[in-house]
Structure formats: C-alpha cells, structure tokens
Amino acid sequence: MGTAQSEADVVVSVEGLRTYFYNDNRCNKAVDDVSFEIRSGKTLCVVGESGCGKSVTASSIMQLLPRLARIEEGSITFNAQSGALRIDKLDRNGRAMRNIRGGEIAMIFQDPMKSLNPVYTVGFQIAENLKYHTRLASRAIRELTIEMLGKMGIPLPEKRVDQYPHEFSGGMRQRAMIAMAMACNPRLLIADEPTTALDVTIQAQIFETMLKLKAEHGTAIMLITHDMGVVAELADEVAVMYMGKIVEGGTVEEVLRTPRHPYTKALLASIPVLGRGRNQQIEPIRGSTPDPYDRPVGCQFAPRCDYAGEKCAVMPDEEYVSFTHRVRCWKHQEVAPDE
Amino acid sequence: MNDQLPENILELRGLKTHYPIRGGVFRRTVDSIKAVDGVDLSVRRGEVLGLVGESGCGKSTLGKSILRLALSTAGEIVFSSENGEVDLRQLTRAELFPYRRRLQIIFQDPHSSLNPAFTIFTAFDDVLKRYGYGDKEARRAVLGDLFEAVNMPRHYIDRYPHEFSGGQRQRIGIARALAVDPELIVCDEPVSALDASIQAQVLKLLQNLRQERNLTYIFITHDLSVTEYFCDRIAVMYLGKIVEIAKSEEIFGTTLHPYTQALISAIPVADLDRKSKRIVLEGDVPSPVSPPSGCAFHPRCRFATDICRQQTPKLQPSKDYPKDHLVACHRVEELGVLGHA
Numbered sequence: 001m002g003t004a005q006s007e008a009d010v011v012v013s014v015e016g017l018r019t020y021f022y023n024d025n026r027c028n029k030a031v032d033d034v035s036f037e038i039r040s041g042k043t044l045c046v047v048g049e050s051g052c053g054k055s056v057t058a059s060s061i062m063q064l065l066p067r068l069a070r071i072e073e074g075s076i077t078f079n080a081q082s083g084a085l086r087i088d089k090l091d092r093n094g095r096a097m098r099n100i101r102g103g104e105i106a107m108i109f110q111d112p113m114k115s116l117n118p119v120y121t122v123g124f125q126i127a128e129n130l131k132y133h134t135r136l137a138s139r140a141i142r143e144l145t146i147e148m149l150g151k152m153g154i155p156l157p158e159k160r161v162d163q164y165p166h167e168f169s170g171g172m173r174q175r176a177m178i179a180m181a182m183a184c185n186p187r188l189l190i191a192d193e194p195t196t197a198l199d200v201t202i203q204a205q206i207f208e209t210m211l212k213l214k215a216e217h218g219t220a221i222m223l224i225t226h227d228m229g230v231v232a233e234l235a236d237e238v239a240v241m242y243m244g245k246i247v248e249g250g251t252v253e254e255v256l257r258t259p260r261h262p263y264t265k266a267l268l269a270s271i272p273v274l275g276r277g278r279n280q281q282i283e284p285i286r287g288s289t290p291d292p293y294d295r296p297v298g299c300q301f302a303p304r305c306d307y308a309g310e311k312c313a314v315m316p317d318e319e320y321v322s323f324t325h326r327v328r329c330w331k332h333q334e335v336a337p338d339e
Numbered sequence: 340m341n342d343q344l345p346e347n348i349l350e351l352r353g354l355k356t357h358y359p360i361r362g363g364v365f366r367r368t369v370d371s372i373k374a375v376d377g378v379d380l381s382v383r384r385g386e387v388l389g390l391v392g393e394s395g396c397g398k399s400t401l402g403k404s405i406l407r408l409a410l411s412t413a414g415e416i417v418f419s420s421e422n423g424e425v426d427l428r429q430l431t432r433a434e435l436f437p438y439r440r441r442l443q444i445i446f447q448d449p450h451s452s453l454n455p456a457f458t459i460f461t462a463f464d465d466v467l468k469r470y471g472y473g474d475k476e477a478r479r480a481v482l483g484d485l486f487e488a489v490n491m492p493r494h495y496i497d498r499y500p501h502e503f504s505g506g507q508r509q510r511i512g513i514a515r516a517l518a519v520d521p522e523l524i525v526c527d528e529p530v531s532a533l534d535a536s537i538q539a540q541v542l543k544l545l546q547n548l549r550q551e552r553n554l555t556y557i558f559i560t561h562d563l564s565v566t567e568y569f570c571d572r573i574a575v576m577y578l579g580k581i582v583e584i585a586k587s588e589e590i591f592g593t594t595l596h597p598y599t600q601a602l603i604s605a606i607p608v609a610d611l612d613r614k615s616k617r618i619v620l621e622g623d624v625p626s627p628v629s630p631p632s633g634c635a636f637h638p639r640c641r642f643a644t645d646i647c648r649q650q651t652p653k654l655q656p657s658k659d660y661p662k663d664h665l666v667a668c669h670r671v672e673e674l675g676v677l678g679h680a
Contacts, residue, residue, distance in 0.1 A: 049534035169623045199393035201620045204605035229607030270539040272568030284539035
C-alpha cells in the first residue's frame with residue numbers, strides 16, 4: 001500500500017503471500033496472493049466472513065500455522081529492532097522466531113479461556129513471557145506483572161496476580177491476555193477477534209485499553225474482525241478479504257464511504273446500522289460462500305455478484321484507484337464511478 | 340388482525356425463575372441463581388418484541404420459562420387465545436400439550452439443535468406424527484412445503500444436518516418451529532452465529548414469515564443494531580429484571596435508563612458520521628446469585644445515590660415521556676436523557 005510513502009515506520013510488510021492447506025490430497029488456497037503493510041501507531045482492520053483467510057494470514061505472520069499448512073510463496077518482512085527480518089524464511093520453532101513471537105510480535109486470541117492454562121496462575125503466565133523475553137530479575141518481573149494487570153483495569157492486581165484463570169470473568173481474562181501480550185511492549189499486536197466472545201460494555205473497555213496502548217507505545221495493530229462497526233470505530237486502514245484474497249483495501253474513509261468492490265458494497269448494505277431506525281433497507285447477499293475445495297473460476301465473488309459479466313471468468317489484478325485505495329474488480333468503475 | 344382476540348397474546352406477571360444451587364452431602368439447596376427475578380411484561384399480538392441484555396442477564400431463561408422449558412418458580416404466564424386466558428404455569432403436561440403448538444422457539448445454535456444421525460425428515464417425523472399430519476406421504480409433503488417456505492429445495496428433506504451450511508441449518512430451525520403452525524415464536528439469538536451476509540437473509544425470511552402467517556415474535560438478542568431494525572418494541576434486561584421497555588424509536592431516541600444509555604453508547608456503529616462518545620462502564624455484571632441491594636445496576640451507575648442502594652425501583656412510566664415508555668430508575672425524572680451522550 002503506497003510504497004512511495006516513507007518506509008521508516010513500516011512495521012510489517014506482507015508481499016504476495018500464499019498459504020495453502022493440504023488435506024486428503026486436496027489443496028485449499030486459504031490465503032492467495034495477499035499484500036499489505038502496517039505502520040507503527042496505525043490499526044489495520046482485516047474484515048471478512050468466516051473462512052475468508054483472515055485468521056490464516058495472522059497465523060502466517062506469527063508462524064503458528066498447523067502442520068498441514070505451508071507458506072508457498074511471498075514474503076513477510078518484519079522490521080525488528082535489530083533490523084529487517086524475513087519471517088517466512090525462519091524456522092517456525094527456531095530461536096529467532098521464538099525471540100520475536102510473544103516479544104516483538106504479540107497476539108491476542110478470540111477465546112481467552114482456551115489460551116490461558118488453567119493449572120497456572122495468571123501472574124505466572126504473564127511473568128513467563130517476561131522471563132523469556134527480558135533480562136529482569138524475578139522481583140522486578142513480579143512488580144511489572146502487577147503493574148500491567150493494574151493498567152488493564154483489573155481491580156486489586158496484587159491479589160489477582162496469584163489467582164487462576166477460572167477465578168477471572170470473561171472480560172478480565174481477555175484483559176489478562178492483553179496484559180500478557182503487551183508486557184514486552186511489542187511493535188506489532190495481532191488481535192484475532194479479541195472481543196467477539198464478550199459483551200458490548202466489556203468490548204468498549206477492551207477497545208479503550210487498546211487505543212491507549214496504541215497512543216502510548218506506537219504499537220502497530222492488526223485487528224481481525226467481522227464487525228463493520230468495529231472497523232468504523234477503530235481502523236485507520238481496512239482490508240476486506242473474500243475467499244483468500246484482499247478484494248479491497250484502503251483507508252477507512254475510502255473503503256466505508258466509497259466502496260469500490262461489489263462485495264464490500266453488498267456487505268455494508270446487508271447490516272443494520274444503529275441510528276438509522278426501522279425504515280432502513282437491508283439487502284442480503286444472495287447465495288453463500290463457495291466451498292474452498294470447489295471454487296468458482298475467475299473472480300470468487302462473481303456467482304453472488306450483481307455486476308458480474310463475461311470478463312469476471314478471469315481473476316482481475318489489483319488496481320489502485322487512488323494512492324492508497326486498491327480494488328480487485330473488473331467493474332469497479334460501475335460500482336463507484338470516479339468523481 | 341382478529342377483532343375478538345385480546346390485544347395481548349401473552350402476559351407475564353411477576354415471573355421468577357431461580358435455579359437452585361445444591362451443596363453439602365445431601366445435595367440440599369443452599370442458594371439460588373436468580374436468573375429471572377420478577378418480570379412483568381405484556382406481548383401484543385402481531386408485534387416483534389426485542390429482549391436485549393448482556394450475557395447472564397436472564398434473557399434466554401425468560402424465553403425458555405415462557406415455553407416451560409425452564410421451570411419458573413413464581414408468577415404467572417398468561418396466554419390468551421380464543422379459549423380465553425390461561426396461566427401456562429398451572430397446567431399439567433397433558434393440559435399444556437395443545438398450547439405447545441401455539442408457542443415455539445428457534446434456538447441460537449443450529450449445529451447443536453439437529454441430531455446428526457438422522458436425516459431432516461426422520462428427525463421431524465416424530466413431531467409431525469404427534470400432531471396428526473396424516474400418513475407418510477402427507478407428512479413428506481408438509482415438510483416439503485415448509486422447506487419451500489424457508490427458501491430451500493423440497494428434496495433437501497432427505498439430507499443429513501452436516502450437509503447444510505450454518506445459514507441453511509438456521510432455516511431448518513425456523514422450519515421446525517413453523518411445523519406446528521404456531522402463533523408466538525421465541526427467537527433466541529437466531530442470527531448471532533451467522534455471518535453478516537447470511538444474517539440479513541435470515542432476518543428477511545423471518546420478516547416475510549411474520550407477515551404471511553400473522554406471527555408474534557419475542558426476539559432475544561444482544562445485538563442492538565439488529566433490534567432497532569427488526570423490533571417494534573424493545574425490553575432491556577439487567578440481572579433478571581427489565582430496566583426499560585419502550586417502542587424501538589423511543590429506546591434509541593430518548594434513552595432514559597443509565598444502563599441502556601451505556602449499552603447503546605458501547606455499540607460500534609458502522610457509520611463514520613456517527614462517532615459518539617462511549618460511556619465506559621466500570622467492572623463486570625454482578626453475580627445473579629447475590630444481586631446488589633436496591634437497584635441492581637447501582638454499583639456501575641454514574642448517577643447512583645443512597646436511595647438507589649436501598650430501594651428497588653419499580654418499572655413505571657415517567658412524566659414528560661409517553662406512557663408506554665416504562666423505566667425502572669429512581670432518578671429518571673431529574674436526569675431525563677441527560678446521561679445520553
């Protein structure tokens with residue numbers, strides 16, 4: 001995105017990434033030619049429906065892919081403190097990768113109960129991360145752990161630090177996960193649907209925390225979500241994914257105000273928006289997402305698309321309609337004509 | 340709408356559903372989870388009543404209590420039909436049977452509500468037999484019609500649940516509820532597990548069915564954007580009680596209860612021109628085992644005073660606002676919509 005802009009503050013750049021899954025002699029192109037950059041202090045929201053490859057993209061950056069998956073092509077360049085690193089070239093269990101993972105790149109998962117170990121205290125699990133990635137003495141680690149929990153708005157952190165995950169509520173567990181992720185001041189935070197399992201009032205608390213961290217530490221955030229509301233509130237940049245490809249990308253203003261891809265446009269038209277009252281029209285997208293093992297030829301959205309034509313039997317290339325706004329559609333002129 | 344029928348199809352009076360907590364050697368009841376704790380609610384014939392609140396506020400339990408799927412512990416569930424008013428809580432199982440077909444439910448998770456070992460027809464057949472839908476051919480035809488009503492091909496009735504996508508399974512759940520020709524359907528988070536594009540399909544389907552079949556919905560959800568679009572009236576629940584109930588436009592236009600205000604402000608809105616100030620609530624929802632004294636919301640409320648800590652506010656209309664806008668807050672008259680950012 002906008003390669004001519006200053007390269008200095010790019011934290012991670014993904015170039016032509018292809019991650020495939022192999023299963024029963026079949027191949028699922030879960031991520032198929034995806035490129036993006038995230039700058040420090042910015043939030044990139046990746047939106048899409050289940051199965052569109054948004055989580056696989058995140059796992060590729062973290063090198064947390066399951067054994068059946070492989071990065072086939074493309075590059076993931078992470079600008080670490082020590083210089084640029086090609087993550088895709090690193091051994092997934094090697095020392096270099098383990099140094100980055102949890103240290104300079106941290107991740108928050110959707111379900112905090114599954115990602116916290118029930119037999120260790122919350123404090124122990126946060127401290128473990130600090131023990132591995134810093135050279136602090138154990139007393140200092142404990143103090144820092146308590147401080148992190150306090151910063152996340154957990155009441156009585158000095159008492160909570162010695163409690164087990166089951167003694168925490170859902171919102172507190174997620175905040176403990178964020179404390180763990182933020183403990184080493186990561187340059188990149190990947191949040192995979194961090195609030196999907198939580199109530200809206202707790203979601204608001206988590207978002208406040210994340211915004212504060214972004215402002216204070218200049219952390220680059222990659223936020224994976226399926227909620228357009230979250231995108232409108234938090235994103236600086238948006239990437240819309242469909243069946244393994246980024247179909248549209250750009251700043252939040254560009255994508256939400258003048259969607260160029262029929263899928264983005266249809267997605268925005270299919271959700272009720274608060275404040276628009278009872279008379280708003282919502283338009284469902286017809287059909288459903290195709291089976292990833294039995295994909296349509298050409299543009300993946302064509303069978304559900306109102307604009308589809310003969311041209312759409314071939315997958316279009318990415319086209320820049322402005323300096324930052326890119327779209328993968330033959331008919332984008334029809335979808336949103338140039339002003 | 341039928342003129343002779345009373346306006347309210349369902350009326351709840353002081354309904355309580357407490358789940359016992361058993362402990363000790365003899366598994367005696369030591370305490371209870373007050374999931375629904377004194378709810379008064381009337382549902383009008385033909386309307387869509389939204390029931391919103393956070394997880395654990397008792398909205399699903401309330402829905403199940405109405406159908407007697409959860410055993411309520413006190414109060415009345417008055418259902419009115421051409422046979423007059425009946426308190427569903429007082430009926431025996433046999434007496435309840437004719438009412439079962441008038442009240443149906445659609446569950447949230449269509450994956451766990453279908454038996455994977457049976458084809459759809461085998462799974463549905465028991466119900467159809469029980470309600471006397473004739474011989475096998477007739478029953479197949481009935482189910483085929485139902486599938487067409489929910490926009491699915493007739494021949495899908497011989498498929499197994501795993502052959503369907505999430506949206507299709509939810510439509511099967513709707514077909515199941517429709518099978519006995521109900522009057523009132525409790526929709527318990529019917530679209531929460533679905534992707535955005537599929538969500539709209541199911542909402543549209545529910546809307547069309549309501550018009551075609553004169554249905555009344557109780558629509559339980561945590562997604563306020565959907566309720567605003569879908570519901571005529573909205574009831575907001577907090578810790579087993581209804582704190583505010585009004586017409587959809589009223590709830591969003593002149594929000595009165597501080598909890599509703601916070602809840603609405605916390606929703607991320609997919610509209611760049613509507614960036615409102617979030618009211619961030621401190622802490623978590625208290626445990627329904629021992630709810631706070633007085634107004635259950637007072638520990639998290641910005642406006643709480645002594646009276647809020649001592650007395651439980653009644654759900655009542657407040658002056659200056661329409662009389663069908665009920666709110667349970669001691670300070671509503673002085674605050675008004677002040678807290679609404």
